[in-house]
Amino acid sequence: MMDDIAWSPPRRRNGIWWIVASGLLLPAGWIAWLLVALAGYNGAGNSTHSLATQTTRSIVVTAVCAGVPLTGVVVLLVQRRRDRSVTLVGPVACTVFAVLAAGSLGYPTVGVAETLAxxxxxRAQPLTELETSRTQTEAEHDLAGVGERAVRALSEDLRAGEVGRYTRQCPLSNLQQGTEYTWEWSASSVPDGDPRSDAERKADELPAAEVERRIAPVREVFRDAGLREVDPYGWDVRAIGDDWLREAYAGVTEVSGDVSIETTCLAGGPGDGYDDE
Incomplete structure (x- = not known):
């Protein structure tokens, strides 16, 4: 009598390790891409270097997260041609992960690459005519001229107050570094450091008719300089412009007078700095 031979079904191979690896890579890729994006925002602005680095790292993260499951699809399908015990579960699951990775990571990566381009x-564009319209010396000279005319129009003595000249770096139209210039004049009969109560500051305010009489000539100076009046935002007069002057302010009280004028971003200049006279 022959011994009964136990029969067992052939072992099925689903490519479980490829599925696990692909499944773990997807959320890891989301986190990695987010960290890359945050590093780019926290870097040196939107510089070419930071954008190029962010684009390269984003491509690497996307390629790994989509490439691993795609590799799994190819490997498992090749194995299936040789061994029918390899099922389609692995290739199908890996395809799903590859599509998810390509969609969720590829789309924002393309956006970063487009931003870099x-x-x-x-950056390859030339500077505008306005940005090169004045040298540093010309900008400082012309700005001081407008400021001094505004102070005289305010019926104030330029020598009675303090003049401040400021410069700060700014991005030009092609993102090179330019310079903004600020000229300020301030005079006050109140000693420095002397605290003023709200009631005292209120008492220092001039009647509306007197303010208008003092400010009207300043408005004309600003208009002649190509500025137009807008909401004063706490000043007696505020004006903005579309030419080399960007913004100007003026204010007057019983005990003080103030004028401040700023240029647009101009090419060249000393960069960050401060000079007080």
Missing amino acids: ADADR
Whole structure:
């Protein structure tokens, strides 16, 4: 009598390790891409270097997260051609993970790459005529001229107050570094450091008719300089412009007078600095 031979079904191979690896890579890739994006925002602005680095790292993260499951699809399908015990579960699951990775990571990566391309194109553009319209010396001289005329129009003595000249760096139209210039004049009969109560500051205010009489000539100076009046935001007069002067302010009280004028971003200049006279 022959011994009964136990029969067992052939072992099925689902590519479980490829599925696990692909499944773990997807959320890890989301986190990695987010960290890359945050590092780019926390870097040196939108510089070419930071954008290029962010684009490269984003591509690497996307390629790994989509490439691993795609590799699993190819490997498992090749194995299936040789061994029918390899099922389609693995290739199907890996395909799903590859599509998810390509969609969720590829789309924002393309956006970063497009930003890099637009940034490079913008940096290749020449400076505008306005940005090169004045040298540092010309900008400082012309700005002081407008400021001094505004002080005289305010019926104030320039020598009775303090003049401050400021410069700060700013991005030009092609993202190179330019310079904004600020000229300020301030005079007050109140000693420095002397605290003023709200009631005292209120008492220092001039009647509306007197303010208008003092400020009207300043408005004309600003208009002649190509500025137009807008909401004063706490000043007696505030004006903005579309030419080399960007913004100007003036105010007057019983005990003080103030004038402040700023240029737009101009090419060249000393960069960050401060000079007080």
